[in-house]
Amino acid sequence: MATAASPRLGFGIGPDGTYTRGGQVLAFVLGLWAMLAFLPLLFVGAVLYTRAEERFAENPERARHMVTWSWLSVSVLPLVPVVIGVGIYLAVA
Secondary structure, rough: OOOOOOOOOOEEEEOOOOOOOHHHHHHHHHHHHHHHHHHHHHHHHHHHHHHHHHHHOOOHHHHHHHHHHHHHHHOOHHHHHHHHHHHHHHOOO
């Protein structure tokens, strides 16, 4: 009679389903990193957009570039660390 293979637990999860000590530390560090990495990009996007509104009358081309970068800072740029993190996770796992 074959025994069923135990399911593979997530990284940092103990056999009882709770975080291990290392998992708690990693979750805290990654949460802190995400807050520090993504929150500044939100402010950058807001400042760029506000500055672009001031420049539309005198330099519309420059203002369009600033608006583009403001949208990138809140949409695409936060994905770069996520993609790197997934790549590292897949390389380690």
